[in-house]
Amino acid sequence: MLFTLFMSFTLIAVVGSLLYYRTLIKPPPRNELIILFKNNKDLPSMLSRLPSILANAIFKSQGKNCNGFHAFPQISISIGPSLIDPKHVSAYKSVCCLKEKENCENEVAPICYPVVNIFRFQPLVFSLPCFPFSPFGIVYIRTSICQNHPILVGSKIKYTTSVKNARETERGWEIDFNVCALTENGDTVWKCVQTMLSRKRQQKVQRKSHHKDHSDECLKTQNSAIFSVPANIGLKYAAVTGDYNPHHICRLGAIMFGFPRKIAHGQWSLESCLGQLQKSTGIVIQPPYKVECAFKLPVFLPSDVRLIWSKKDNTTDFSLWSADGKLPHLTASLETRNVPYF
Template identity: 30%
Template sequence: MLLKAALTSFRRSDSLAAEPVSATYDVSLKHLAAYDEVCGFGLRDALPLTYPHVLGFPLQMELMTGAGFPFPLPGLVHVANRITQSRPLTLDEPLEVTVSARDLRPHPQGTQVDVVTSVSGVWEGVSTYLRRTGSGSSSGEELQRPAGSAVWRVPADIGRRYGAVSGDRNPIHLHPLSAKLFGFPRAIAHGMWTKARCLAALEGRLPEAVSVDVRFKKPLLIPGRVEFSAREDANGWGFAVWGKGPHLVGSARSSTP
């Protein structure tokens, strides 16, 4: 997988022609338990909201390393993720997973594209990726640091542990030396681990039909110490992870019409 990803470095395209890829999966209790442990979820029949993203990761990589995907994978930045489900998926049901790409569009810093993972008609994850080719500002937004609800100490091995259960063994997450090759002072946590850890902290408090939208901000260097904040309002929950600056900002809202 890493070799195929590296070979995409020579890819240059202004069009999106990736064909959807599909597969059916049965959930492994052993794998689910390992994922729950790494991310902080309790083991239940209902799957954690972020788990189908991991289940679909091989298909995501198949699509993104295929000929129709426009961007090289090295340097591609995962800037946002939105998950919407109409009901929880369960441990005992076979899951029909389809991954597609859509909405190639300009961005002040380059070009964005959405990689969409759909599961059994009830769950959808939209990962937005940015290919940086310019130096423009991503947003004029000024974020205010919220009051922390909890302090998390993120261990140095969380990238390797999450990489083992997710299949995402990008070198920037695994070791300080490999991360330095890509310009980071040390390894960084996976954005989807950070999102999963937030949802684990809110477990039992979100509606079953829910949409959770996050934006990934500054990389979370590991080991690290961050503050998690969460606040409920009339529309649902807002939450964030901050260190010296924002790492993740998100919201969870009911998806029931």
């Protein structure tokens, strides 16, 4: 009922923008757009950008560079000093099942937290008239995180984000979102590249057949742990992060995006795996480190999943599977070293 009312309100709100929106679909001057925000609180909410996101979805085709620009528009967003709020970090740790420190002094932000702290920049980019892809059909396929120094809870961090290139592949267009976290003095402490895929329409089918059955290997390994993903985790995670994409929070929204049931957020899956890895192995992840992750099949809600891992020297490879080991959800690696990455 609430979702129906929400979508009705959104459709009414978008009607006005549709009348003039087509005149706005053009590259910015010098093919570069720079947006400045005082802090993360000034970022527009996902709800406020929804009419423009829907307009982009209506006027642009899925999996195509619809503006036909000679060069991909250079979109940069700078966000001023933003508090790493202890209450927000605590809520984030709780929803991702991360262990809370007994002593809150010198508590550090979780590995994926910085980009979650400014999540609202993504719907802002998707809503821009110069963004040449339809927001519908965009999926999160890879992420790479490097961190040189801890980010203390209670400190203030500045952010720079950019979307500067896209690559056409067989599956569609890959778009890189680059995020950097800096101290107030301007020193970079954390970097992330999130790769999104604007899927071609024919890529919606026959995904399952591309993955081999590794159930025997998964079930035989001793380095594994099974944990449950509750049905309401999408809504809980959205309440903390602001990522209210419909396919995460309700079945009707999932069906609209081509999924039979709600699916878990990819970022939640990765952070939860890192938390489970620390609990199961006793390792303490401290910077400098690098995390690389490739997302495979979605985690449907609710479900049981199996985390498996192997360690060699300073690298731990891990992956998330369905409990029976038949369906892969993500594959990743964690590398730690004594020398800074950048």
